Amino acid sequence: MPASDSTPIVAAHWITRLIAVGILAMGAVPKFTGGAGMLAERLPGGTTATLAIGIAEAAAVILMLVPRTALAGSGLAALIMLGAIGSHVVGPVGMEGELGSMLPLAIVAFVAAAAATVIGWRRASSSGAAPAAASSRTAATTASS
Numbered sequence: 001m002p003a004s005d006s007t008p009i010v011a012a013h014w015i016t017r018l019i020a021v022g023i024l025a026m027g028a029v030p031k032f033t034g035g036a037g038m039l040a041e042r043l044p045g046g047t048t049a050t051l052a053i054g055i056a057e058a059a060a061v062i063l064m065l066v067p068r069t070a071l072a073g074s075g076l077a078a079l080i081m082l083g084a085i086g087s088h089v090v091g092p093v094g095m096e097g098e099l100g101s102m103l104p105l106a107i108v109a110f111v112a113a114a115a116a117t118v119i120g121w122r123r124a125s126s127s128g129a130a131p132a133a134a135s136s137r138t139a140a141t142t143a144s145s
Helices: 009-031 038-042 046-065 067-089 105-127 132-144
Strands: none
Touching: 009 046, 009 067, 009 105, 038 046, 038 067, 046 105, 067 105
C-alpha cells in the first residue's frame, strides 16, 4: 500500500473535500432558487451569470463526491473560489454588506479545495495512476527518446 493511501491521508482528503463541498453547495442553492438577487445585481451578466456560477459549483460538488473524479472536482472548485475571492477583492461584488461577509467562506473553500487538489494529485501520482498532465508529459518524453 503506497504511503499516499494511509488512513490519515485518505481522511484528510475526504475532510478537505467535504469542507469545500459544504460551502459550495451552500452557495449554489440560492443561485438556483432565486435567492442570489443581490449577487445578480452586481455581476455583469446578472441572473444568467449567477446561474452559470451555480451550475459550475454544482458540477464541482458532484465531481468532488465521486472518488474517481475528485481531483477534477477539487481543481474546479479551487478555480471557482479563486474567482469568487477576486470578485470580492477587486471585482464588482465588493466587500461591503451581506455579500462581503461571504468572503471568509470563499477563502476557506478555496484553501480546502486547493488542499484536496494537492492531496489528490499526490495520491494519484504515488499510486501509479498519474494525473493526466503528468502522464501526458511522460508519454511525450518516452516517445521522443
